[in-house]
Amino acid sequence: MQKVLRRLALALALAAVALWLALGANRGWTRTSVPTVIVDQVTGIEGHDYKKQFVPGVDFLGAALAGAGLLALCSTLVRKKTANPV
Amino acid sequence: MKRTLATFFPLIIVSVSTLAAPQEFDFKDPKGVNNAVFKLDAPLEAINGSANGISGKVTFDPQNPAQAKGRIAVAAGSLHVPNPMMKQHLQGDQWMDVSKFPEISFEARELKNVKTSGDVTMADALGTLTIRGVSKEVTVPVKLTFLKDKLGMRVPNQKGDLLVIRANFPISRKEFGINPKAPQDKVSDTIDLTLSIAGASTQI
Numbered sequence: 001m002q003k004v005l006r007r008l009a010l011a012l013a014l015a016a017v018a019l020w021l022a023l024g025a026n027r028g029w030t031r032t033s034v035p036t037v038i039v040d041q042v043t044g045i046e047g048h049d050y051k052k053q054f055v056p057g058v059d060f061l062g063a064a065l066a067g068a069g070l071l072a073l074c075s076t077l078v079r080k081k082t083a084n085p086v
Numbered sequence: 087m088k089r090t091l092a093t094f095f096p097l098i099i100v101s102v103s104t105l106a107a108p109q110e111f112d113f114k115d116p117k118g119v120n121n122a123v124f125k126l127d128a129p130l131e132a133i134n135g136s137a138n139g140i141s142g143k144v145t146f147d148p149q150n151p152a153q154a155k156g157r158i159a160v161a162a163g164s165l166h167v168p169n170p171m172m173k174q175h176l177q178g179d180q181w182m183d184v185s186k187f188p189e190i191s192f193e194a195r196e197l198k199n200v201k202t203s204g205d206v207t208m209a210d211a212l213g214t215l216t217i218r219g220v221s222k223e224v225t226v227p228v229k230l231t232f233l234k235d236k237l238g239m240r241v242p243n244q245k246g247d248l249l250v251i252r253a254n255f256p257i258s259r260k261e262f263g264i265n266p267k268a269p270q271d272k273v274s275d276t277i278d279l280t281l282s283i284a285g286a287s288t289q290i
Contacts, residue, residue, distance in 0.1 A: 016106060031168035040119045042240045043233070043250045043284040048121025049134045057169075071090070 003073035009068040016064030020056050030057040108147035111249040111285030113140055113158060113281050116241060120283040122190075125186065126259075128274040133172070137190075139164030140283055144194070147231050148251050151207040152200040158251075160190040168267040180265045187218045192226070205232045211253070217262040228253045237286050246288040 020026075033050040041050065113120060115157045120140040126133040139161025161186040167173050194213035201208045207230040215224045229252045237246035259275050260266040266282045 012271075018211075022234055029169040029172065032170045033168050038119055039241070040284070042236055043119075043248060045119050045121070045250065045282045047117070047121050047282075048116075049124070049140065050168070055235060074285075081249065 002075045004079045005078060009075065011069065013065055013068035016061055016068070020061045022032035023054070023056055026031050026055050027058045029059050030060045031055040089112065090192075093117070097149075102213075106151065108145045109247065109249075109287040111144045111247075111287045113142045113144065113251075113283050113285040115140060115284065121281075123280040123282075124165075125170075125278040125280075126274040126276070127278070129138075129271050131272050133273065134168065135165060135166040135167035135173075137161070142191075142285075144249065144251070144285055145152060146230065146232070146235070146287075148205075148247075151202050151232075152197050152209070152231065154197055154207075154209075157190060157191060157193045159192075160283070162188050162190055182264065189216075191216045194228075197228075205234070206230070207232075215257070216261055217257070217265055218258050220262045222261060224255070224257070226253050226255045237288065240284075241286065244286070244288055246286055249285045249287070251281065251283050251285070253279075255279055 032052065032054055034053045034055060035048050035050055036049040038049050039045070094218065116137055121136050121138045122140065123134070123136045137160050140158065140203045141161070142156060142158035144154060144156030146156075162182050163177065165173075165176055165182060165184070167176055170281070176182055179186070192211075192213055192215050194211040196212050197207075197209040198212060199208075199210045209228055209230070211226045212216070213224065213226070214221050215226075216222075229251075231250040233248040235245070236246050236248045240248065256276050256278050259268075259273070259277055264277075
């Protein structure tokens with residue numbers, strides 16, 4: 001059980017870091033939309049359109065690492081199986 | 087000859103007065119590019135967002151730009167920031183309270199320090215800015231660009247002129263009662279507003 005929890009904690013931490021890095025390593029807050037600029041050729045006005053896209057931020061990373069830490073802490077509270085004395 | 091003149095003279099008068107009359111420009115944008123951008127740059131956090139729910143009408147005379155006046159409104163519900171929780175807070179009762187105050191508006195009464203060069207007019211617009219139900223007299227530096235007969239290039243099958251208004255000015259968050267207790271190191275008191283809008287005046 002202890003080993004399972006530790007492996008789970010490690011997997012969660014690695015997955016969160018990998019996802020955060022893969023989706024742009026955003027050092028701001030998590031975003032669920034990203035702006036795209038549309039230029040009106042006649043007036044020169046730059047309009048803003050938002051398309052739905054998940055960009056994890058430091059809050060996402062922090063929550064995932066905190067969860068992994070909690071799992072790792074739980075693993076220390078679980079007793080190791082001891083072999084029965086013969 | 088006298089009869090001919092008598093027939094055409096009123097027509098000439100009507101035509102000249104139509105040409106010289108101020109035009110009304112409608113800023114409800116079918117293309118959806120009209121926008122207001124807001125920026126708050128605090129030491130700990132920068133917040134950027136925009137709104138595209140623009141409407142309003144401005145009366146503008148290309149022959150006399152100094153007489154321009156009108157009202158521009160921004161739908162508070164169209165205020166957008168990319169973080170969903172921040173957007174919820176922004177539109178909530180502590181910040182913009184959009185359910186109670188659905189509109190942000192600027193009513194321009196007159197232009198001062200008017201400088202016109204070709205189709206471009208630079209001026210200071212004096213008027214009333216209303217945000218979250220609080221109205222303040224403000225002076226906004228504006229740039230007006232008159233684009234004659236350019237509506238058809240923007241909206242097919244329509245004839246008319248375009249008026250582009252650009253403005254950039256700061257306001258105080260506290261003065262308009264936008265969560266005045268929020269710490270300034272996280273949320274700046276100065277909100278930098280940028281307005282980029284185009285209005286259309288159709289010819290029948």
